[in-house]
Amino acid sequence: MxxxxxxxxxxxxxxxxxxxxxxxxxxxxxxxxxxxxxxxxxxxxxxxxxxxxxxxxxxxxxxxxxxxxxxxxxxxxxxxxxxxxxxxxxxxxxxxxxxxxxxxxxxxxxxxxxxxxxxxxxxxxxxxxxxxxxxxxxxxxxxxxGSPHRITPQRIAGAAPAFAERIVPLPHPRVAVLIGGKSKAFDLPPDHAADLADRIAAAVKASGGSLMLTFSRRTPDAAKAAMTARLSDLPGWIWDGTGDNPLFAFLHHADHILVTEDSANMAAEAASTGKPVHVLPMVPLKSGGKFARLHDDLQSRGATRAFDGTLDAWTYEPLAExxxxxxxxxxxxxxxxxx
Known part of the structure; x- marks a missing residue:
């Protein structure tokens, strides 16, 4: 230099x-x-x-x-x-x-x-x-x-008022769910998506809380349909991609964040909130590699845990990478x- x-x-x-x-x-x-x-x-x-x-x-x-x-x-x-x-x-x-x-x-x-x-x-x-x-x-x-990103406490707080009318009445704990999709390393077939949805629904119902879910552009249509069918009766909001993106508001209002393991960016961004981040399993197409290293890093920092069907809470120092x-x-x- x-x-x-x-x-x-x-x-x-x-x-x-x-x-x-x-x-x-x-x-x-x-x-x-x-x-x-x-x-x-x-x-x-x-x-x-x-x-x-x-x-x-x-x-x-x-x-x-x-x-x-x-x-x-x-x-x-x-x-x-x-x-x-x-x-x-x-x-x-x-x-x-x-x-x-x-x-x-x-x-x-x-x-x-x-x-x-x-x-x-x-x-x-x-x-x-x-x-x-x-x-x-x-x-x-x-x-x-992870990678550099734009998520800060100030930015997500600033996005929250635009969606407050729909989100604030939702019961706690509010569970933000970020679903990825098919990649070189992972897949999300309909049967696996349905199983994830059933596990998420059971956890939300047991807690008496609500759901705030968003899909990525990589989420297969069949997986979207399977999850939506099983989760639509929960209190909350499944964003269908129309209108302004409520992701930042979801992160601001969430008590828990569930994120699929396929996206390094989603996991690291979620960990910048300081809120419990539960990692949802995908169907692996290859084992180990950089995703395993990332998730080991996040777990060692106390930011994430594998989703075990419960919504236990914990605290950690938010990532500010x-x-x-x-x-x-x-x-x-x-x-x-x-x-």
Whole structure:
């Protein structure tokens, strides 16, 4: 991370570009980290979307040139060095060809942060903020539990009033259920989904509480139908995907959070609330690996437990890994500025 940092932070708010292909789950990693930096120091955030022409999208990163960018991409040129950002925070494969070249194009001005494991040219970024369960190592690697995200107590509290009329009357304990879906490592066939639903229903009924459930875009339709059929008679709300997303309000009002084991992001985000996080089993398509490492990490922190059919409560220190990564970014920038 050695080298001169062209613009001292004292000269004004940091200029941060958040760069991704625009998919919400990908963008939120970079945006969450940028917002965490902004909470620590004055900063202006600009969102940029990278898209490649369809013919070149799957080409290796090393072969891509700016001429292959889709015209729908946001402008990424700056006529003068002072117009380049102080910090470039990028996520996803689409950003790699530009992330590795931005320092040269900015005349050394820009501090380049890549989230996730780039799996290509890893030494060419000033910092990689990577999930610890990926097992990445290197002098420029900063490991965190899970991935950067946008969930903070303030953000979920701010989202709650818009849904209060529907949620506040629900009886306690309120149980937020976050259902994922089919992936390379896990599946959610209808029979397994039905069994999960029966176990969730039994726990909610035994507690006298209520249900707040949301499905992901990856949840198979058959699994949705099976779970909805078995849970729809409970007090609560099964969000059907129409209207504004109540996820943050669910997290704010929940007494317990149940999350399927297939999503590293969902589990780590839920653990940032400090509320009991019960992990729901999926049908594994392969054993061990990074998901097992993540869940071992979360359990060791006291944040999660395997769902055993009950709604026992416990406490732990909420995860604040995105804030920790943001501090590391600013410290690395400061070190480079004085090197």
């Amino acid at each position: 050695a080298g001169a940092f062209a613009r001292p932070r004292s000269s004004g708010p940091l200029a941060i570009w958040v760069v991704s292909d625009g998919r919400t789950g990908i963008e939120n990693q970079a945006l969450g980290l940028a917002e965490a930096v902004q909470r620590l120091t004055p900063a202006d955030i600009t969102i940029k979307h990278i898209r490649w022409r369809p013919l070149f999208d799957r080409w290796p990163s090393a072969l891509k040139t700016r001429a292959m960018l889709d015209p729908a991409s946001d402008p990424l040129d700056a006529a003068q060095p002072d117009l380049w950002p102080d910090v470039w925070i990028a996520t996803g494969r689409a950003t790699l060809p530009l992330s590795t070249r931005i320092k040269e194009r900015s005349g050394g001005r820009t501090f380049v942060v890549q989230t996730q494991d780039p799996r290509w040219a890893n030494t060419r970024y000033d910092m990689i903020v990577a999930p610890a369960h990926d097992g990445l190592s290197g002098d420029n690697v900063f490991e965190i539990t 995105t804030d920790r990564a943001a501090r590391a970014v600013l410290e690395a920038m400061s070190t480079r500025a004085t090197a």
